[in-house]
Amino acid sequence: MRGLRDLWEGGLVLGAFLALPLALVALALMVVVTALQVGQLTAMDAVAEAGLTLTLRTLEGPDGAPVPYVQVAQVARDSPAARAGLARGDVLLAVAGRRVGRPLEAWRAVEAAPGGREIHLPLVWLPPLERALGTLRVERGGSEPALVLVAPAPAAQAQGLRPGDVLRKAAGIPVTSPRQAWETVLLLARQGEAPLELEVLRAGETAHLAFDPCGRAELLVVRDAWRAWVRFLTRVGDPRYPEQAGLLPALVGSLGVVAVMAAVAFPLGLAAAVYLEEFARPGRFRTLLDILLASLAGLPSAVVGLLGLEVFARGLLLGRSILAGGFTLAVLILPIVAIAGREALRTVPRSLREAALSVGATPGQTVFHQVLPAALPGLLTGMVLALSRAVGEAAPLLLLGAFLYVNYVPQSLRDSFTVVPIQIFDWATRPQDGYATVTACAIVFLLGLTLALNGLAIFLRARFQRRWAE
Amino acid sequence: MALYVAQSLPFFQAVPLREFLGETRWAPIHEPARYGILALLGATLVITGLALSVAVPLGLFSAVFLAAYAPPRLRPVLKPALELLAAVPTVVYGFFALRFVTPFLQRFLPLGFWNGLSAGLVMGIMITPYMASLSDDVLYAVPRSLWEGAYALGARKRQVVGRVVLPAAFSGIGAAFVLSFTRAVGETMIVALAAGRTPTWPPDPLRPLLPMTGAMVNIATGDHEAGALIWAHLFAIGLLLFLLTFLLNLISHGVIRRVQRRFA
DSSP, X not given: OHHHHHHHXXXXXXXXXXXXXXXXXXXXXXXXXXXXXXXXXHHHHHHHHTTEEEEEEEEEOTTSOEEEEEEEEEEOTTSHHHHTTOOTTOEEEEETTEEOSSHHHHHHHHHHOSXXXXXXXXXXXXXXXXXXXXXXXXXXXXXXXXXXXXXXXHHHHHTTOOTTOEEEEETTEEOOSHHHHHHHHHHHHHTTOOSEEEEEEETTEEEEEEEOOOEEEEEEEEOOHHHHHHHHHHOOBOTTOGGGBOOHHHHHHHHHHHHHHHHHHHHHHHHHHHIIIIISOSSHHHHHHHHHHHHHHTSOXXXXXXXXXXXXXXXXXXXXXXXXXXXXXXXXXXXXXXXXXXXXXXXXXXXXXXHHHHTTOOHHHIIIIIIHHHHHHHHHHHHHHHHHHHHTOOHHHXXXXXXXXXXXXXXXXXXXXXXXHHHHHHHHTOOSTTHHHHHHHHHHHHHHHHHHHHHHHHHHHHHHOOOOOO | OHHHHHHHHHHHHHSOHHHHHHOOOEETTSSSOEEOHHHHHHHHHHHHHHHHHHHHHHHHHHHHIIIIXXXXXXXHHHHHHHHHHHHSOHHHHHHHIIIIIXXXXXXXXXXXXXXXXXXXXXXXXXHHHHHHHHHHHHHHHSOHHHHHHHHHTTOOHHHIIIIIIHXXXXXXXXXXXXHHHHHXXXXXXXXXXXXXXXXXXXXXXXXXXXXXXXXXXXXXXXOOOTTOHHHHHHXXXXXXXXXXXXXXXXXXXXXXXHHHHHHO
């Protein structure tokens, strides 16, 4: 029994000294691992700015396993990429000397490439069949089907291929169909085997020729972190490609929702605090209100969101608008404002109120001219903290039916919307390369905002809070 | 409250209460639809249990440190730091669980991409500051005279804390525990991101789990006809969650109030 007790007390001391650092380390870890992802945004933006939009494709390898490759989804008109000869459908094989199989690897290669802001990035790519080899057709005239090169591409013609050539083998691998021929060339080129040996049948004779299907060029890309961030925060974005993702609609949505929330919850919460603290008689009723308020503040945000869906979106016919979102958040935040407000009012000593009353001020004058100004720093602190809570809330708005993604900037309070945390939720669930980076960037922005608001609250509390001599 | 009852009424008319509370399969959009809440409730309890097994020791010990061991000059620094931990939006925790904790744990355990384990553990970190701050308030409410009296009898600090202060604050700490519990039950974004989209029965933290809040997000973000039974089902889940958290909150806030009054 005694031993057990000693153990408990020893553990208590140990635990007491370990727990808090552990919790803080967890927070620091979270911020650091997220921040580590952010650097890639610059590389993604640099590639996109050079005119290239990348996408992940797969084909079936010789052993049946899927082989990923990077295909160019879009090339912007008059961009450096277009001038370098890249076109839609090209398969990116190597970036800055590194072989790439996924868009992620391409961006990493750009990120890691030596040099400063502007770099000339050596690229190797394989054009699609028509531009790499030319038009192929399967002819079934002879004993076995023949893959005939009907019209060779200029690049292939320059390397000695002629119309009418029958393609037999590429690097020793038999080719049977246009698609399979191109995939074989792609698989070989991925391995870095270029030029590769083609076996063709020309005028009844077998010929071997060295053939390099790849395009090569140096692409001028500009790595600019500032530009990447500005673009990210100020564009509407394209939902299909992470390198063109933009946070603007969510930012405007968040701003609108939080503004509506503040306009509703702050006055009402303050009024509730003043009433409960200054005018309500102490007693059972007030205690009950106390407990009820605290319990309301602890309601799950999803439950509040469902309330918003029924009352504001359906009941008041506001739909999934910013107005409905703001009202829903207000229901969630109001008890928090009220509780913080009461705590601030409670720090104002009785003596101040009694002094005001004794020189003839009415109870109303006492509260509005003396108590409220004295409690202002505390009230402001509470409101700033409530703002930071509201900015990060996603669950009630999801329940309300806010959209995961909108491709326009909301123009009025009746428009449907999305907010930054919901946008983060949407991006975080997307499996494609690049979305982890975009999500991390949005998180860094949101965290920066909430931590700044909290910092402001701590500053307000430390700077302006008066110490009352009791 | 009345609104929740009214909105979930069509559901309870269509689905008998016994099937709602006793069925372990949850598949509201399949034919035949199953509305068993047990699968969701089980997932909620498993994840909450995981979260509390992280948050309660961490939070309680942090509170003990703040109340008894922290140098007076450090306290005003540490308390805001802890509140900062509480200010991190929950989607951020969810992303952290999905992208970092799950891949990390996958090195040691046969975990799915979605699983209850990492959602629960990360939720524990999220609730720690809440538990710490509540317990700290309770410990702080224990009158100085009790501390001084114990010291006067020659007790060491660990004895004062372990044998006098903590037992005196027991009911308050219990209330803090219950409040943390309701917080974990109601947490939505972490589970929506990291726990999964499908319920499993019996609930296994290594596999995807769908707790009540996750199911609510699932339904609300899905594309369902207006007036379909699933909307009433959504409100039925909401009603259960509402009752569970509101009643527990009410009781524990009452307890905390009484503790503070007794010591005042």
